[in-house]
Amino acid sequence: MIETPVLIAGGGPVGLVLAHELEHRGVEGLLVERNPTTTRHPKMDVTNGRSMEHFRRLGIADEIRAHAVPSDHPMTVVWCTRYGGWELARFDYPSIDWGRDIIRCVNDGSLPLEPDMRISQVVLEPVLKDILERRAKHVGIRFGWALESFEQDADGVTSLIRHHDTGEKQTVRSQYLVGCDGAGSVTRKQLGIELDDLMGEYDPTAGRMFMIHFRSKDLAFFERFGTVWHVQAPLDGTVISQNDLDTWTLHVPLPPDIAADAIDPAAFLRERLGSDVECEILVANAWKPRLVVAEAYGEGRVWLAGDSAHQVVPTGGYGMNTGVGDAVDIGWKLDALLSGWGGPDLLPAYEIERRHVGIRNRAASARHVSIRGQIAGSCSPTIHEDSPRGEQARVRLGELIHDLGNLENEALGIEIGYRYDESPIICHDAGEPPPYEIERFEPSSWPGVRAPSLFLEDGSALLDHLGRGFTLLRFADVDTAALERAAAAQGVPLEVVDLRDAYARQIYERDLVLVRPDQHVAWRGYEAPINADVVMGRVRGALQL
Numbered sequence: 337m338i339e340t341p342v343l344i345a346g347g348g349p350v351g352l353v354l355a356h357e358l359e360h361r362g363v364e365g366l367l368v369e370r371n372p373t374t375t376r377h378p379k380m381d382v383t384n385g386r387s388m389e390h391f392r393r394l395g396i397a398d399e400i401r402a403h404a405v406p407s408d409h410p411m412t413v414v415w416c417t418r419y420g421g422w423e424l425a426r427f428d429y430p431s432i433d434w435g436r437d438i439i440r441c442v443n444d445g446s447l448p449l450e451p452d453m454r455i456s457q458v459v460l461e462p463v464l465k466d467i468l469e470r471r472a473k474h475v476g477i478r479f480g481w482a483l484e485s486f487e488q489d490a491d492g493v494t495s496l497i498r499h500h501d502t503g504e505k506q507t508v509r510s511q512y513l514v515g516c517d518g519a520g521s522v523t524r525k526q527l528g529i530e531l532d533d534l535m536g537e538y539d540p541t542a543g544r545m546f547m548i549h550f551r552s553k554d555l556a557f558f559e560r561f562g563t564v565w566h567v568q569a570p571l572d573g574t575v576i577s578q579n580d581l582d583t584w585t586l587h588v589p590l591p592p593d594i595a596a597d598a599i600d601p602a603a604f605l606r607e608r609l610g611s612d613v614e615c616e617i618l619v620a621n622a623w624k625p626r627l628v629v630a631e632a633y634g635e636g637r638v639w640l641a642g643d644s645a646h647q648v649v650p651t652g653g654y655g656m657n658t659g660v661g662d663a664v665d666i667g668w669k670l671d672a673l674l675s676g677w678g679g680p681d682l683l684p685a686y687e688i689e690r691r692h693v694g695i696r697n698r699a700a701s702a703r704h705v706s707i708r709g710q711i712a713g714s715c716s717p718t719i720h721e722d723s724p725r726g727e728q729a730r731v732r733l734g735e736l737i738h739d740l741g742n743l744e745n746e747a748l749g750i751e752i753g754y755r756y757d758e759s760p761i762i763c764h765d766a767g768e769p770p771p772y773e774i775e776r777f778e779p780s781s782w783p784g785v786r787a788p789s790l791f792l793e794d795g796s797a798l799l800d801h802l803g804r805g806f807t808l809l810r811f812a813d814v815d816t817a818a819l820e821r822a823a824a825a826q827g828v829p830l831e832v833v834d835l836r837d838a839y840a841r842q843i844y845e846r847d848l849v850l851v852r853p854d855q856h857v858a859w860r861g862y863e864a865p866i867n868a869d870v871v872m873g874r875v876r877g878a879l880q881l
Contacts, residue, residue, distance in 0.1 A: 351516035357667030370482030385448025422709035445779025445788030506655030521644030679878025805829025
């Protein structure tokens with residue numbers, strides 16, 4: 337029998353990030369993945385700024401960026417009549433290099449510390465796996481091993497895993513099991529947790545999509561609108577540039593009268609592109625868009641993260657990025673429990689915190705689906721005419737697209753503005769919370785929010801000063817002895833960081849701000865609380881108020 341504190345079922349990006357989180361914290365664990373290799377499917381193609389902040393905290397951001405689309409390439413989205421047709425609208429976004437300059441110049445807490453990163457999941461997964469295998473001292477990795485079943489009791493979880501090729505079975509005894517095993521999650525199914533799918537409410541006609549992942553060196557065709565990240569035709573789907581060089585992905589609605597297994601991918605691709613381009617098909621398959629959140633995120637010692645708990649339409653890139661947040665949240669909580677200072681409220685709080693984010697992000701994804709539906713519904717055959725009438729129709733459609741906007745690539749409030757307002761392990765302020773917006777993040781230290789990112793007077797990034805445990809940011813000469821004593825008495829790792837920076841103090845709004853291991857604000861005040869023991873008990877999950 338194999339014994340390990342944490343068993344991670346699933347070695348996609350979420351499982352790998354959880355493994356990195358445990359490794360970062362010195363927590364022993366084992367990751368098993370049913371497939372013998374990392375994915376061959378492109379899936380996500382952007383890692384947002386919040387996920388990049390976590391990768392920076394884990395010390396792997398620079399190595400991952402070395403495998404991404406070059407940092408001087410823009411992130412441009414173009415709408416067109418069809419791929420060989422006319423341009424309708426364009427949304428230009430800065431390159432990584434330019435984005436870094438913007439972040440440093442704005443410096444008001446409203447932006448992430450790290451810019452987005454364009455990288456296909458086909459590339460990201462092997463990089464995450466390789467870094468872990470080279471650096472890991474605490475977490476083992478077994479690809480080709482699938483979780484078959486488990487039983488949990490008061491003291492732990494006994495799991496049966498099976499080798500993909502040989503059929504060999506082994507038993508794993510762990511204190512906790514985290515199911516990062518995707519949409520068809522064995523973990524979720526055995527827990528008996530149902531899924532709530534709202535896709536039909538937002539798009540009653542939603543059926544199947546067809547994806548073709550391919551290589552082509554015909555840059556004259558694929559870059560006819562310039563170096564573009566997404567080229568979107570209202571009725572013909574989206575072509576995604578995976579590396580701005582030779583690898584692309586087409587996602588297109590599949591009519592109900594076409595059988596997916598009867599499709600010749602190369603012919604289908606040429607038909608959709610309207611051009612006889614030379615290409616090498618890498619992967620092609622049908623997939624069904626979903627807007628799903630699990631009705632629960634786990635129970636006892638078994639929990640869900642990533643696609644096993646939520647699935648959204650790729651518009652906005654909320655799938656994997658939401659899963660990264662799950663992995664970080666449950667990672668520090670498992671560390672706290674295994675280290676002995678975490679209380680019984682931590683894992684129930686994981687569900688409250690992350691399910692709220694899953695529901696909110698599903699709603700945002702649904703909103704983006706609706707916008708695309710409005711654009712498609714406004715198309716007429718006239719937009720394809722090479723005539724004054726056709727030109728007028730294209731202008732009108734382009735104006736509509738600009739008016740509707742491209743929030744799916746601009747929703748900073750979704751990416752960095754989520755809060756844990758209902759969490760039982762946050763010391764909530766009285767009064768009305770700040771506005772909760774999709775479009776932007778209003779910097780604040782309101783308890784539950786991600787701590788705002790800004791550069792200090794000495795040029796350092798404030799988030800880089802946060803430790804692996806709790807961090808008490810002290811912006812004035814305030815006595816913090818009571819909080820420090822309470823933390824020591826309860827075994828909570830706490831570091832006091834003195835920052836005498838008037839601008840940062842203005843943004844953080846209080847003289848004392850207590851930040852959790854996942855960079856979310858747990859408590860704030862102008863002076864140390866009289867009930868410091870109660871505050872510390874609550875934030876470590878041992879006391880509900």
